[in-house]
Amino acid sequence: xxxxxxxxxxxxxxxxxxxxxxxxxxxxxxxxxxxxxxxxxxxxxxxxxxxxxxxxxxxxxxxxxxxxxxxxxxxxxxxxxxxxxxxxxxxxxxxxxxxxxxxxxxxxxxxxxxxxxxxxxxxxxxxxxxxxxxxxxxxxxxxxxxxxxxxxxxxxxxxxxxxxxxxxxxxxxxxxxxxxxxxxxxxxxxxxxxxxxxxxxxxxxxxxxxxxxxxxxxxxxxxxxxxxxxxxxxxxxxxxxxxxxxxxxxxxxxxxxxxxxxxxxxxxxxxxxxxxxxxxxxxxx
Amino acid sequence: xxxxxxxxxxxxxxxxxxxxxxxxxxxxxxxxxxxxxxxxxxxxxxxxxxxxxxxxxxxxxxxxxxxxxxxxxxxxxxxxxxxxxxxxxxxxxxxxxxxxxxxxxxxxxxxxxxxxxxxxxxxxxxxxxxxxxxxxxxxxxxxxxxxxxxxxxxxxxxxxxxxxxxxxxxxxxxxxxxxxxxxxxxxxxxxxxxxxxxxxxxxxxxxxxxxxxxxxxxxxxxxxxxxxxxxxxxxxxxxxxxxxxxxxxxxxxxxxxxxxxxxxxxxxxxxxxxxxxxxxxxxxx
Numbered sequence: 122x123x124x125x126x127x128x129x130x131x132x133x134x135x136x137x138x139x140x141x142x143x144x145x146x147x148x149x150x151x152x153x154x155x156x157x158x159x160x161x162x163x164x165x166x167x168x169x170x171x172x173x174x175x176x177x178x179x180x181x182x183x184x185x186x187x188x189x190x191x192x193x194x195x196x197x198x199x200x201x202x203x204x205x206x207x208x209x210x211x212x213x214x215x216x217x218x219x220x221x222x223x224x225x226x227x228x229x230x231x232x233x234x235x236x237x238x239x240x241x242x243x244x245x246x247x248x249x250x251x252x253x254x255x256x257x258x259x260x261x262x263x264x265x266x267x268x269x270x271x272x273x274x275x276x277x278x279x280x281x282x283x284x285x286x287x288x289x290x291x292x293x294x295x296x297x298x299x300x301x302x303x304x305x306x307x308x309x310x311x312x313x314x315x316x317x318x319x320x321x322x323x324x325x326x327x328x329x330x331x332x333x334x335x336x337x338x339x340x341x342x343x344x345x346x347x348x349x350x351x352x353x354x355x356x357x358x359x360x361x362x363x364x365x366x367x368x369x370x371x372x373x374x375x376x377x378x379x380x381x382x383x384x385x386x387x388x389x390x391x392x393x394x395x396x397x398x399x400x401x402x403x404x405x406x
Numbered sequence: 407x408x409x410x411x412x413x414x415x416x417x418x419x420x421x422x423x424x425x426x427x428x429x430x431x432x433x434x435x436x437x438x439x440x441x442x443x444x445x446x447x448x449x450x451x452x453x454x455x456x457x458x459x460x461x462x463x464x465x466x467x468x469x470x471x472x473x474x475x476x477x478x479x480x481x482x483x484x485x486x487x488x489x490x491x492x493x494x495x496x497x498x499x500x501x502x503x504x505x506x507x508x509x510x511x512x513x514x515x516x517x518x519x520x521x522x523x524x525x526x527x528x529x530x531x532x533x534x535x536x537x538x539x540x541x542x543x544x545x546x547x548x549x550x551x552x553x554x555x556x557x558x559x560x561x562x563x564x565x566x567x568x569x570x571x572x573x574x575x576x577x578x579x580x581x582x583x584x585x586x587x588x589x590x591x592x593x594x595x596x597x598x599x600x601x602x603x604x605x606x607x608x609x610x611x612x613x614x615x616x617x618x619x620x621x622x623x624x625x626x627x628x629x630x631x632x633x634x635x636x637x638x639x640x641x642x643x644x645x646x647x648x649x650x651x652x653x654x655x656x657x658x659x660x661x662x663x664x665x666x667x668x669x670x671x672x673x674x675x676x677x678x679x680x681x682x683x684x685x686x687x688x689x690x691x
Contacts (some may be wrong), residue, residue: 157685158678158682160679160682160686163679163681166675166679167675167678167679169675170672170673170675170676173671174668174669177668197491198487199491202484202488203488206482206483206484206622206623209516216515218517230501232503233519233520234520235510286650324654325656336648336650337491337648337650337651338491338649338650338651338652338653341623341626341653341655342653342654345655349656349657355666355669357656357659358657358665358669359669359673361655361659361660361665362661362673363622363673364622364623365571365621365623365624365660366622366623366655367609367664368627368653368655369609370627370646370651370652370653371630371631371634372642372643374643374644374646374647375646375647375649375650375652375653376652380643380644380647381462381643383458383462384459384462384643384644384647385647386458387456387458387462388459390454390455390456391452391456393443393447393448393449393451393452393455394445394449396448397444397445397448401445
């Protein structure tokens with residue numbers, strides 16, 4: 122879904138006024154009921170359906186948010202692309218993938234993505250600044266002066282500052298967690314206290330303008346929550362339906378409490394070096 | 407997580423034999439209990455924990471799978487990156503992002519990713535061929551001769567052929583759905599019948615070597631299921647825990663049945679053009 126996601130969601134605000142919800146829905150339903158509609162019929166249905174969606178009470182279909190997602194070497198691609206799906210569904214919003222340079226940025230497992238903007242090319246005033254996590258690369262980014270300066274300055278001015286997974290560590294290094302409730306990947310969550318935060322074991326934590334997500338896959342929940350904050354519940358529900366976001370994992374080991382103990386103990390131990398590096402960062406050493 | 411995900415998961419198979427599970431776990435737990443371990447201590451904990459994880463009964467930590475994920479203009483990034491996270495966590499596996507050319511490929515909302523291989527550069531015999539969805543771009547890819555030839559030939563030889571969302575349409579055009587149970591994004595699912603498949607309303611559908619996922623976000627469930635098929639349940643559980651995949655959406659509108667009716671009807675109508683284009687493709691027109 123999505124050049125169309127945008128095109129369909131955006132089909133033009135013209136013609137909105139005067140379209141009765143029930144009327145448009147009835148037409149769309151009737152058209153869908155047809156067995157072999159022509160493409161022209163279908164496009165008319167699509168336009169009517171779009172207008173019907175815009176007429177749903179409380180629907181905020183259009184906006185002009187400025188959103189920036191940080192790319193840095195070693196980021197985890199799913200931490201970024203999970204929330205990106207939801208944020209990029211906001212018709213009228215501008216979503217930047219921002220990095221120090223315009224060159225491709227390699228993720229932790231070698232997925233190369235191209236930034237759309239350099240640090241100095243995104244607006245001073247952002248609606249959302251979002252920082253994905255990673256492992257060694259995240260600690261390195263949190264120690265990088267240019268990255269930290271960008272996160273500090275845009276974070277101070279942003280309407281919402283968000284992180285997924287260990288991205289919270291970068292926010293912590295930028296001083297954006299002090300005194301706030303926050304979460305991160307379970308393997309390093311306790312270290313958020315070293316940055317002055319109150320660690321919370323929750324999927325998505327909202328405290329003032331700070332929105333933090335748990336590990337990796339929590340980026341989808343964070344993205345959905347963010348568009349709910351920015352555009353309201355009906356819009357978030359529409360995008361959730363487009364994403365068919367009704368998760369059903371085949372296994373049930375997604376949290377330390379639910380995973381088999383031998384697996385949990387081992388994976389926890391594997392996080393020990395990252396935890397130590399995070400604490401050293403917080404301690405300024 | 408993940409240059410480390412790999413490094414940690416892979417820390418070397420050496421020294422595995424002879425490490426008693428209980429011993430390694432006890433050491434890791436003891437080390438974690440310490441208040442301020444040095445980085446060296448922590449790295450030793452990490453190594454021990456890795457060995458303990460490898461010693462979990464039924465754990466298949468290493469392999470040599472060849473995996474290819476298709477990039478094409480207009481693909482939906484989350485359809486690709488969701489399963490990619492899980493597949494790229496398989497230590498020893500090679501995960502290709504394959505496209506017609508090595509140039510950056512633009513997603514439906516303008517995320518540019520770099521392929522790691524051209525069609526002629528991936529092995530004839532793949533363990534997994536995975537095709538993400540999209541909208542107009544997906545129909546265009548399904549009509550592109552080179553793309554179709556690649557999917558047909560590698561699909562015929564692959565151990566598993568997988569799709570996320572409308573990626574199933576490309577598999578259908580390549581003749582890989584005929585006679586099989588399959589799913590796709592709910593908005594086009596019924597059209598799978600036009601390719602000779604039996605559409606199934608299920609998050610992930612396994613039929614022989616065909617593994618299809620529902621819309622967009624179902625790629626995470628599909629990826630998790632796939633690594634379970636390839637590496638077994640304990641490995642899948644370990645990666646699920648690393649991904650903290652215990653989803654908790656803030657809204658409950660992820661399926662046509664759970665979304666508010668006005669939203670469901672409208673979004674369904676917006677899929678009408680894609681449905682018609684998909685059916686025209688299946689009809690060979």
